[in-house]
Amino acid sequence: MDDDDYWNTSETKESAFSFDDVLSPQEILAIGKKACSGQSEDSVFNSSNINSTRRDLVPLASLVSPKALELIVLAQSGNDLKDAMPEQHITVAVTLRRLVLGRSCSLHVHRSMKSKTELLDGAIELGDGNAILAIVCFLLQTLNKKLVHELLSSRPLALSHYVGYLHSEGKIAELTDLLTMLDRSSEAAMFQFEHMVRCHGDDVEALLRKSGNLQKNHFTQPHVDGHYIKMLTDYCKLLEWQKCADKKELRNKSSLRCLSYCCESHWHEGAGNIMSPLTLCQRQQITPLQYDWVVLNVHANANKWDIVESLFTKKNWFGRTTVSTHIPIETLLSRLAELKASEHIMATCVDKIQSNEERIRLAHKYKIHSVIAESAGKQKDRSGLFGMT
């Protein structure tokens, strides 16, 4: 905005006049003028009373102008200039406006509890987060904590700004105290957890130590949901495993990432061994579905299709191979196609589907010619065969 704009607005004018130690040019001129204008009546009145014994005194009015005198008196009182608009007394509205407009303003004139409360309520009513935040910080500086908490606990919008402020400033201990007081200790636990994760990066030892503390002090029934407690316990177990495995690339990686590493490098390791995929699977309670998915992807990517096949197919009583996996068949087919599996594997998978129609649909979708041919043959469907491309 232009400087002109700035000076044209009412607020800045007010503040420009409120420097009580500076006289305006008009006022300075006035001092000279007033000194010689008629003041005879006054001087007679004065001399007859107090000043009669001291002849050498000049009349007060000729000593200083009335305006200057007023200032002298005012200076003694420490009050604001009269010129500085009477509105200065309703400062809550003025302050709020200045806050919203981003102009400099001092909140410290608001010393009474009443005006502090009004400020806060005004900002909440308006909804300007910046003003709310500024006022909350001001309250923290000038009121004792108990009063601040009292004010905030009945004002959710201000409270959430305060919580956000403590969180972003990393004042986790204070945040925990606040939330515990408000009976929201499960949230406090989660904030503690987030803070820990963000602070310690991939330092397994530190994470392990801290999450142990969290488990004892914050993730305790009945405040925190049972499932989150279990998740934290599982996290500790995984960190312990990672500490034992002592692999740089696995530090603070997810369970499935670790599993895929084990499948890749320790596939043949037996069940009791720490690096065995099966051990990790049991330890972290990886679901069979997720286990199958990881195994499929790891071995297919490494082009070890024999392992994939031996794992996902088994011979039934009639000597026919069938697919056995927890992965839903459509998902499996789509993934196999992406991994560029052989037609033989694809065909084995499609064969598992009971419904004839569905089988043919998928066979067409993934262009598994042998299945299309077989199905068409069974149904004596010439056109189906010819439709094959």
Added chain:
Amino acid sequence: MDQPLSTRLISLCLISQHKLKSILSRCGSKLDLIIDAQLIKPLEKICGVTWLRQHGVDKIYKMDNQLGTTANQSKLYLIPACLSKYKCVLDQISSILSQNSSLADANCFNIIIVPKKIATFDSILESKGLYDIVKLHSFSWELMTLDEQLLSLELPFFYKQVFVEQNHSLLSSVSMSLWSLFHVTGHPKYILSLGKLSSHVMNIFQVYKESYNRDYVCNNTQEISALIVIDRDQDYGSAMLTPATYSGLLNEIFSIICGHLELNVKETKLKKGKLNFSTQENKSDKNTVMVLDSCIDNLYGEIKHRHFSEVLSVLSSKAKLLKNEDIKALGIQEMKHFVATKLQQVTLFKHNLVNHVLACETIISEMNNKFESLTQTESEMLNNRNKKNNFTFIDDNFGTDIHIYNSLRLMCLLSLTQSLSYDEYNSLVSKYLLAFGYKFMYVFNNLIRSGLLVQPTSPKLSLNISNLSDRLPKWQNSFQANANKLKQLPSNTENENSPSYVFNGGYVPLAAVLCNTLLNSESLLDMLNKLSVINDLKIGGEVIDRLNNGMETLSDKVGKMSLQNNDCCIDAKALLKILKSDSKMNKGVSLKPRSILVYVIGGVTFAEVAACDIVQTATGSKIYVASDCVASGSDIMAAHF
């Protein structure tokens, strides 16, 4: 003033440039500009490097925590209003000062904060002993025109700060952007605000308007006759659903910053978010950049809002047209003419065509297998059908081809439309944490805080009677009840021109519903009746002022309702009551705006833009869409990390 509105909207960048110039003039010369990566693209829309050099900038660096020494003494940082980034800059300055303390008096550190400095920034500066050594400047750039009728503030961190961290400090930037926009377009007659944040934005807007009243030239042209402001959380559905339009899908697959799409076909957003099992790293080369602006790329303008299934055929017909323009058949003179006038155009067109085909192919190869089942499941969720199947679909997705953002999106959608039981919720959480790490446990809390996820209480904890009603099965969730009343869930017989095509016929975005209602309502009363199901709806603008002036009784009644004078909008439900009780008031209050500005607070999606476009065509009106940024569902999920 004679220029068409579109030209003037593009020219808004000149105001931004002027604002930046006034800041730079206070920062001295021979500056090292150190800019946060996030802000580079938007800044390019405002000024070029040459312009920066003309205004005191010497060298330009990308902001980095480990930034070494730079060429000049004077440093000018340009960062977004994020606390962590701000602190990082202050740390850097402190370390420079510790090596050379004489710099403290040299007046050589300036930080520009986009869009504005937050209340705590000054006190942090003071507490670090840097007050007066470092100068802070707020740079609130204006809305940027990304495409025809699409405006954005390009503040991608806005959603995270306002909805996840619940710090509403940046709301006033939205108000300010509207306030300066209306200097250009004139003040709209009607204002609809939907949601608490929107109502706050309009309150702050009112403060701006009143404070600078003297200079506020009220433009009589009123090229935007109505303003609709919506909080993102009023329509999370539109942000979570998988779009079916071309532009929507582009944003699902590629990263788009400030209208610039990086055509990275190897490392798409979808691939990046999945578990990576292969050991080889995909080193991506420099990718082609596509500018998604119909003014530059006509072809994009033609296909951006289309249902994806139509796009390839449009592209191939264009290719055929090109083929027909056989230059061999041209004579020498014709050839000369062709080279002089058309060649460049044709080359550009070809170039664009190739890029769009490549983008399409990528979308097909990434989405083909999943698109149908995905949108079908989403549609079932929206209509509250087959909950069990829907859950199985999502549970399988979490167990197999899980995506760090998109899978969460599905979970949130199910939670909002059909709600999750305690066990279902935990099953998904467990699988997610196994896949991506327990460290992301806090993400779920963030999702709950921003209203995207509802955490079911443990059955053990909720045995008291007050909670019993919650545990009874619900035949219809509040989501469906509201959506049905607003006609957001079309039946199959719906005509082809329904905006629901943007979600494959499943859902009409709320923004489109509001525009449609506003454009088609006979009177204020009619509109309020149609929208009576919405909470937190407020009405403001001239239409209310006129009611106020015309009939004192109303202003009395309204006066009693609003708590403070600075409330420029009044609650729709209360207004409806008054209008109903007094039939006289209803006379003469017709609406019929010709042009609407829709402002979504917390990011707008391309699907919503397309839906508004359909409404615009059907009603012969003009609808402009604005937001703090153009986001996709996965961007919104990413904000919770």
